[in-house]
Each structure stands twice: as C-alpha cells, then as structure tokens.
Amino acid sequence: MVVDHTGRCLGLARSGGGNPISSGPDQAAAALAGSAGAALSAAGISPAAVEVVLLAVAGAGSPTHRGALTQRLAGLTDRPVFASDLLATFCSGTHRPDGYALIGGTGAAAIRVERGRQSAVADGLGWLLGDEGSGFSIGHRVARAALADLDGRGPATTLTGALRARLSVPAELAAREAAEAITRSLYAALPVRLADLAALAFDAAGDPVADGIVADAAQDLATTLRAVTSSDVAGPVVVGGGVLSNSVALREAALAAYAGQGPAPEAVVVRDGTVGTAVLALRHAGATVDEQVFRTLTTSIAAEPEPAPPAEPR
C-alpha cells in the first residue's frame, strides 16, 4: 500500500505469495513488484516520488534473501528497507512502542517489542521443527488422529468422517483401506498443506479429540508467548495470523492459558501486518506515528475496497 505522512492510504493492491523462502526469490520479487506497481497506479504516484519503500517479509533476517529481493526490485527502488513480518503484525495492532505479538497462521511465533524494535522471538522455526500450535500443527494432528482412529490405534472421532469427506474417500472402503487412501492423498501434496485441515478441528468443536487438539495448540501458543515475556516490558498482546484471527476458541484458550491465574492480558486482534507495515514505513521516513496517525492508517486502509485475491494463493 501507498501511504502519506498523515497516515492516509492512497492505494492498496494484492498479489501472490511474497515469502522468498516458500515462493523462491524470483516469484516473491515478482509478486512484491506487482502489488507495489498496482498500488502506485491506484494512488497515481510514480516510483520516483516515493520516499521509503519498506517490505515486511518473512525471511527478512537472511542477507541472502534481502540481496536477492533487492536485486530484483531495482525497477521500484534501489534501497528497499526490510522489516520483520512479525514486527509488522505487532504494529498493526498498536502505535505503542512496547508489547508482544503472538502470531498463529500456517506457522506460529511470538515476539517481544521494546521501543519499537523486536527484542526477542520464540518459535517460528517452520512446520518440521517448530510452529507449535500453528495451523500446520493443528491440521497435522487432525490427519494423524483420523488415521489412528481408522487404524484402531486411537479413539473414535468425528474428524475421521470429516477427513474422508474432505478427501472424497469412497464410503465403501474399509477402515485400513481408507487410511491408506488418505495417506496417499496427503503425501501427494506438500507437507505444509496439512495446515488446510486445521479448519476441520474447529468445525468439529464438541468432539473430544478435536477439542483436545485445539486445547493443546492453545497451550503451545501460550508457552511460546511466555518464552518472550519479560516482567520489565508491559504492553498489549497483538494477536494475528490467519488461524488465531479467525478462531475465537483458539484465541481465547491461548490467552487464558497465557494469563494462568493472573489478570487477562490486554489483547488486540489483527488480521495481518498491513497496517503495521505502513507504520514501520512512516517511522522509517521520520514521521511520528501517534494515536491520530495510527487511527487514520487503520481507518483509511480498512476503507479501501477488498483487494482481489491473488491468482494463485499460496
């Protein structure tokens, strides 16, 4: 999006996946350049008139990825500024300088923010080695619970029928054959796509196995948030990411587990890091983002028509 110093959004556009890790630097740079170009067109502004180009992308910590994106974005700017997508999520929820963000989407992570900077991070280590409590972890457990049920290794659960239906497993297949058909189907896709099955756990609320999966995820997210919590740093907990922003049950359980016997934290739910990316860009341009500018950003970005979804969602 293109914003001015007062926080007014002048143009907003969306394209495909901009994560250089999952999409590769070429495709990510093309997506980023595509949406930036469309936003500039909508704003009626030329690239030369832009003060700061800031990108809040996953993998911004890697010099290799920064270099690859910088090279490929030369048509837009020769000095892109990179920021953490986790910090952008925090800044989508508040203009205050201190606090925490808990992100639960396909992956999961938490950060501590002090004086506007990310001072600690926990998890965010990817589907194979981390992302505890993420959409991936929930979907992964949904699949395993259904297979254990079919295999006689685990309790009966309504997740089994839901997964059979989702993957169109023929009803006449007996349990073990159905387990093998589900296995073949899921191995044919990228592992990370198991995150798409997280919705089955939320839809099955009331089923003890599904509820157990969601409760475990909430505990894991609370543990990740606790790992970055410092008694010296007070401030809101900004909660973001597709799974946490969509599932009230998971969000409330995670925040309750985090609070324990103590008072509930001040929580702010955000959908993504859009507003926060603008906050970071304005600050980089020397602007002060106070309550007024933050409110202008939030309302003017929300007033933009919903950008068309990317042609190929990732």
Next chain:
Amino acid sequence: MVVDHTGRCLGLARSGGGNPISSGPDQAAAALAGSAGAALSAAGISPAAVEVVLLAVAGAGSPTHRGALTQRLAGLTDRPVFASDLLATFCSGTHRPDGYALIGGTGAAAIRVERGRQSAVADGLGWLLGDEGSGFSIGHRVARAALADLDGRGPATTLTGALRARLSVPAELAAREAAEAITRSLYAALPVRLADLAALAFDAAGDPVADGIVADAAQDLATTLRAVTSSDVAGPVVVGGGVLSNSVALREAALAAYAGQGPAPEAVVVRDGTVGTAVLALRHAGATVDEQVFRTLTTSIAAEPEPAPPAEPR
C-alpha cells in the same frame, strides 16, 4: 540370498536401497538385481536354475511398484513373487504360522499373522502421517526438544548439547542463534533423516526429557501392536527393525507397555527380514519350513561373512 530346499544358504550379497518408494523403481530394481546377481555368483548358480525368485519389499502392495520392478528384473526372472517386508520380518523370527511382528526402524508398524499370512496391519503410514514410536518419531522429538530448550519454550535437556555437538554448532552462538543454525542445518536434509537423531535419545538415558521421548515411543509402539492383537491368535511377537533390535531399553519398555498387567509375551528379536525372505521363498516353492529347516536357514545365513555395506546407504 540363494537357498536350497534344506534351508542351506548358498550365497548372500547386499547392495543399496531396494525400496521402490524411497529409492524409485529404477534404482531399487538395479539394487535388487545387483545383489541377486552377486548372490548367484557366490553360489555358483545360473538364474535359469532358480525355482522361485521372491522379493520382500516395502511397497509390495502397490501394483504400480510391482509392475515397475517386474519389468526391470526381466534379466533375472520373468515371474518374481512379491511379499510384504513386514511378513518377512515375522518369518525371520519363527517358522510357526501364527503370531505378531512389531517393527521399529526408521518407520514403525505391526502385523498379525495367521496361517502364514499377514491378516492385519497397523501404522506403517510414513514419517509425516504415522510411524508412531519409530526412529523418525524419536529423532524428530529430539530435535524439537532441543529447539524448545534453546528457545525457552521447553525444559533444559542434555539433548541440546548433544545436538549442538552433532551438528557442529559453534559454541559462541547464543541460544536463539543456535536454534536458528540447527533449524537451517536440519531443513537442508530430507525430513526422514531426522531418524538419525534417535540415537541421541538413547545415549542421553537418565535425562528426563530423553527418557520421556523413549517412554512415549514405547507406549506408541505398544498401541500399534495392540491394534492388531486378536484374542483368537496366539503366537510369538517377533520384534525387528533397526531401532527396536538395537535399543534394549525401547524394546523392553514397549513389550512391558504391551503386556500391561498381563503376562509378558513370548518375544523373538530379529535384526531384519533376511531369514524370513528365505522362509517365504521356500514355502512358495512348496517346501515345508519346519523347525529343522528353519534352524538350518538361521545358522547358515548367520555363518555367511557379513556382506559389504552398500556403496550408498539409504
């Protein structure tokens, strides 16, 4: 290996991975043909003189894999017989017709055997969706436990130091940097290679986190074995696979969890499915494998010099 009707081993050879799923049918067929040719040479027998060629391979249930291997093994035989590698493991431990096998290697599975045939199977669904209690599952938890420790999300464990040493993570890296270095290193390999880290859990016996990982794996293996147990079928439990045959601690814990309050099952530990493959081939050729033939097979195969390890272990 090449065996005669009395159970005498005439030649034995080894080559690379023969699993058409993990190695692909071309490489698997080349490996199978290579070791068969070497065993025939050692035995001084021509392919034309061979009555039955039986292959006990993972993935034997898939007509696609059977077809691909059959086509590629035409120089050896035009009618290969395919058998389950799990059944071959069972038959490595006993000539009796009924019983169970529990296999814990990189993967994990259990079968029930009735009248010499595999009548039920549980798990064996691969590292992403099953293999509960396997070497992969143990190694996977070792990595996650060490990362959680470094991240402040989990308890301190000696596995962390062991993993840092194993992956040569520089001692000067602080906890979070070490976690990210470990993450990069492990994502650079195939996920299934996490199975190589299972040994760290056994080496760390006495560490509560490591012991918990091994205890959970034992429970999972017992659950898998229970899933195929029928009160109508008595017989030994043949225990095989690299992890279960090497780790006395895991094996004893799994069998104890399986027995529960009941009497300990009659367990037979085997290293692999070599003897059982010969048993199945002889039966297919119409021979009766009684106690005498089984003993001849076991002792003559054990007396063969250890075959050279494959050039490229898989």
